[in-house]
Amino acid sequence: MTSHPTLDVEFCRSHFEALAGGWVFLENAGGTLVPRQVTESLADFTTNCQVQPGEGYEASDAGQVRIEEGRAVLAALINADLDEIVVGPSTTSNVYVLSHALTPLLEPGDEIIVTNQDHEANNGAWRRLEAAGAVIREWRMNADTDDLEIEDLEPLLNDRTKLVxxxxxxxxxGLVHDVKSIVHRIHEAGALACVDGVAYTPHRRVDVKDLDVDFYLYSSYKVFGPHMGILYGKRDLLARLANQNHYFVDADDHQRRLCPGGLNFELTAACGGILEYFDQVHAHHFPGANVEASQRLEQVYDLFAAHETAMSARVEEFLTARPGVRLIGCGAARRRERVAVFSFLVDGRDSREFPEKLRARKIGLYADDFYAARCIDAIGARPQNGVVRASMVHYNSPEDVDRLIDGLDRII
Ligand SMILES: Cc1ncc(COP(=O)(O)O)c(C=O)c1O
Incomplete structure (x- = not known):
C-alpha cells in the first residue's frame, strides 16, 4: 500500500455477509449493514455476559467492561468524552428526552428555531414546546437551492433566541452545512445549537469539540452498528438538564439521568465491533502504521470519503444530465459538499415506481418522505409520493453504481 492508498472496497465488502447475496444496497441513509465484528460481538455478549452488569462476579464484570468499551467507541466516533454522551434507543427518543430535560431552563417567550429541512426527529419534539410557552420560529429552505442558507437564519436570531x-x-x-460557522453565529446571538448528525456521520469524521456544538446527535445503526441513538452534550450543559430518570440516580451520571429505562447492554457492547472493523480497515491500508486511535479514525474516514466522492460524481452526472429529472439540492448557487445521498423526482412519474422496478434487478432503495415530511412538502414532492433516494456508503462499489445507472436509465 502507498502512503495515500485508495479504499480496497472488496476488502471492506468481505466483512459484510449480507453483500454476498448479490443485492445492491442503496438505502444506506435508512440504515447501514453491520460488519462481522459487530454481529460476532453481539453474539458473544449475549452468550457469555447477558447478566446484570457490574455486580462483582465474572460474567457480570466482563459484561460491564464490554459495555463501557462500546460506549467509549460511540464517544470516540465523534471525538466526545465518555461522560459527555448518552446512549439511548434512537435519535428520535434522545431528542424527545432532551427537549423535556431542557424545558425547565426555558421561560415563556423564549424562542426556539427549527428548520423545515430537518428529519422530524430534530423537529417535532421542539415544536411541541410551544405548549410550555416557547415561541417557535422556522428557518426555511431556500426555494432555489433546496437548502438552508445562513442569510435566512440571521433575521430569526434575537436576544430571546435560546436554541437553534x-x-x-x-x-x-444531502448537502453539508458549515456547522462550525453556523454554531459560531448562534453562540454570538447567545443561543445554543442542537445539531442532527444522523445523515452525516456514516460518511465523514465528526469532531464535536472542533464544531463547538452544544448538543449533537447520531444513530449507531447508520454507522455500521446496531439500532441505537447517541446524544452528545457539553458537560456543563448536561449537568444543568433536568433528570428524566428515577429520583435517586446520581446527579453526575448523565447516561442514566437522560436515558430513562437504561441503555441496551448487548447493543452497546456490540458497538465495540465498529471500531474493530475500522481498525482492520486501517491496518489493511496502512500496514505497520503506529498512529493513535483518533488519527486512525480520521484516515479511515478519509478513505471512505474519497471513495464515496468518486461514486457520487457519476451518480450526480447521470441525474443532472437526464432531461426531466430533478436532483434535489443541485440548484445551489455556491458549490456545497454533498454526502452520497441523492434524492430525485422524475417529471410526471410516481416516485414509488422506481423502487418497485429496481427491486426486480436486486437493487434495494426506496421512495418516501423518509420522515422529513416538512422538507418533502417544501420541495413540492408530495404529489409524487415523495422522492426516490439512492444513498451509498463506503462498501458500495463502482459496479453498484453501474447497476443503478443502468436500471434508472431503462426506467426513465
Ligand atoms: C437525518 C436523520 N435524523 C434523524 C433520524 C432519526 O433517527 P432514529 O431512527 O435513530 O430516531 C433519521 C432517521 O432516518 C435521519 O435520517
Whole structure:
C-alpha cells in the first residue's frame, strides 16, 4: 500500500455477509449493514455476559467492561468524552428526552428555531414546546437551492433566541452545512445549537469539540452498528438538564439521568465491533502504521470519503444530465459538499415506481418522505409520493453504481 492508498472496497465488502447475496444496497441513509465484528460481538455478549452488569462476579464484570468499551467507541466516533454522551434507543427518543430535560431552563417567550429541512426527529419534539410557552420560529429552505442558507437564519436570531436546531446534512438533500460557522453565529446571538448528525456521520469524521456544538446527535445503526441513538452534550450543559430518570440516580451520571429505562447492554457492547472493523480497515491500508486511535479514525474516514466522492460524481452526472429529472439540492448557487445521498423526482412519474422496478434487478432503495415530511412538502414532492433516494456508503462499489445507472436509465 502507498502512503495515500485508495479504499480496497472488496476488502471492506468481505466483512459484510449480507453483500454476498448479490443485492445492491442503496438505502444506506435508512440504515447501514453491520460488519462481522459487530454481529460476532453481539453474539458473544449475549452468550457469555447477558447478566446484570457490574455486580462483582465474572460474567457480570466482563459484561460491564464490554459495555463501557462500546460506549467509549460511540464517544470516540465523534471525538466526545465518555461522560459527555448518552446512549439511548434512537435519535428520535434522545431528542424527545432532551427537549423535556431542557424545558425547565426555558421561560415563556423564549424562542426556539427549527428548520423545515430537518428529519422530524430534530423537529417535532421542539415544536411541541410551544405548549410550555416557547415561541417557535422556522428557518426555511431556500426555494432555489433546496437548502438552508445562513442569510435566512440571521433575521430569526434575537436576544430571546435560546436554541437553534438544525441538521449537519439533510437525509433528503444531502448537502453539508458549515456547522462550525453556523454554531459560531448562534453562540454570538447567545443561543445554543442542537445539531442532527444522523445523515452525516456514516460518511465523514465528526469532531464535536472542533464544531463547538452544544448538543449533537447520531444513530449507531447508520454507522455500521446496531439500532441505537447517541446524544452528545457539553458537560456543563448536561449537568444543568433536568433528570428524566428515577429520583435517586446520581446527579453526575448523565447516561442514566437522560436515558430513562437504561441503555441496551448487548447493543452497546456490540458497538465495540465498529471500531474493530475500522481498525482492520486501517491496518489493511496502512500496514505497520503506529498512529493513535483518533488519527486512525480520521484516515479511515478519509478513505471512505474519497471513495464515496468518486461514486457520487457519476451518480450526480447521470441525474443532472437526464432531461426531466430533478436532483434535489443541485440548484445551489455556491458549490456545497454533498454526502452520497441523492434524492430525485422524475417529471410526471410516481416516485414509488422506481423502487418497485429496481427491486426486480436486486437493487434495494426506496421512495418516501423518509420522515422529513416538512422538507418533502417544501420541495413540492408530495404529489409524487415523495422522492426516490439512492444513498451509498463506503462498501458500495463502482459496479453498484453501474447497476443503478443502468436500471434508472431503462426506467426513465
Ligand atoms: C437525518 C436523520 N435524523 C434523524 C433520524 C432519526 O433517527 P432514529 O431512527 O435513530 O430516531 C433519521 C432517521 O432516518 C435521519 O435520517
Amino acid at each position: 436546531c438544525f441538521t449537519h446534512c439533510s437525509n433528503i438533500v
